[in-house]
Amino acid sequence: MSTKGFMPIRVSGIPVGSEPVKRQKGRRTGLVLLAGACLGAVAVCAVLMPLVYFTLADLQVKVDKLIDERSQKGLEIHSDSLGETVNGNEDRHRRGAGPGDRPPPPPPRSGAVYVRWGKEMCASDVETLYNGVVGAGNYNHKGGSGNYQCLPLDNVEWNKTQAGYQHHSYMYGAEYQGGVGPFSTENMPEGITNPANYDIPCSVCHVVGRFAHVMIPARLSCPQGWYKEYSGYLMSSNYNHNSNSDFICVDGAPNLVPGSAANENGALLYLVEAQCGSLPNGPYVNGFELTCVVCTK
Numbered sequence: 001m002s003t004k005g006f007m008p009i010r011v012s013g014i015p016v017g018s019e020p021v022k023r024q025k026g027r028r029t030g031l032v033l034l035a036g037a038c039l040g041a042v043a044v045c046a047v048l049m050p051l052v053y054f055t056l057a058d059l060q061v062k063v064d065k066l067i068d069e070r071s072q073k074g075l076e077i078h079s080d081s082l083g084e085t086v087n088g089n090e091d092r093h094r095r096g097a098g099p100g101d102r103p104p105p106p107p108p109r110s111g112a113v114y115v116r117w118g119k120e121m122c123a124s125d126v127e128t129l130y131n132g133v134v135g136a137g138n139y140n141h142k143g144g145s146g147n148y149q150c151l152p153l154d155n156v157e158w159n160k161t162q163a164g165y166q167h168h169s170y171m172y173g174a175e176y177q178g179g180v181g182p183f184s185t186e187n188m189p190e191g192i193t194n195p196a197n198y199d200i201p202c203s204v205c206h207v208v209g210r211f212a213h214v215m216i217p218a219r220l221s222c223p224q225g226w227y228k229e230y231s232g233y234l235m236s237s238n239y240n241h242n243s244n245s246d247f248i249c250v251d252g253a254p255n256l257v258p259g260s261a262a263n264e265n266g267a268l269l270y271l272v273e274a275q276c277g278s279l280p281n282g283p284y285v286n287g288f289e290l291t292c293v294v295c296t297k
């Protein structure tokens, strides 16, 4: 009988003969390999997990850092945007503010105010509020006021006046008393070398952008950071007169009121000299005329 065409008997779809044995061996081998692969994978995972954990933690730190940087940049961008908004508002204001828009505040125009005694005008870079002449109580009166005033000559205004004297306090004009002393004559009218009996001008000065002022006696220069407005000499009333007045700082190169040479007295201004004792002898010197300086900041 020929075996040609022999076909192995199959039971339940499984071929009978040597082939099923081979398949069983292959299946076991496959299972072993699968188990080995799983164990290997577990081992690999056990090794890699800590690395992955630390990598993720490091990545989280980097992400947090990036978020912080972006937040800061965002604030800067927001600030820039606000700046653009402010500029935009200014542009709109220049073009014409719309309803509800508020105009920007004006630039600061305030500053320190001081009297420049002895000068008819303030410095060229300082606003002269007004100018006038020095006034105070009479040198020979026991009472009355003892502080000097800068009295305007223009636009003098009155209110409910009564002719004659009913009251008991008076204002007099002030004269230089004594010789020229250490004063410079450069701002006096030509030919005048002695200011005695001339009336004394003054000006009230407004210096924008500097908000404090101080008069320092016995100094010609200002502390560091302060601006020198002017310097000169201390003047006040005569110690032997009845009046008792403040010290004021009179410009070292004063003007004189034109045409005021007549000796009419009234309030009188004298240079002030040092008297040592309670005042330390050194740096102060008996008989020296005291200087002064007015400073602003």
Ligand SMILES: [Ca+2]
Residues within 6 Å of the ligand: 175, 197, 198, 199, 260, 261, 262, 263, 264, 265
């Ligand atoms: Ca006079």
Ligand SMILES: [Ca+2]
Residues within 6 Å of the ligand: 273, 287, 288, 289
């Ligand atoms: Ca002297």
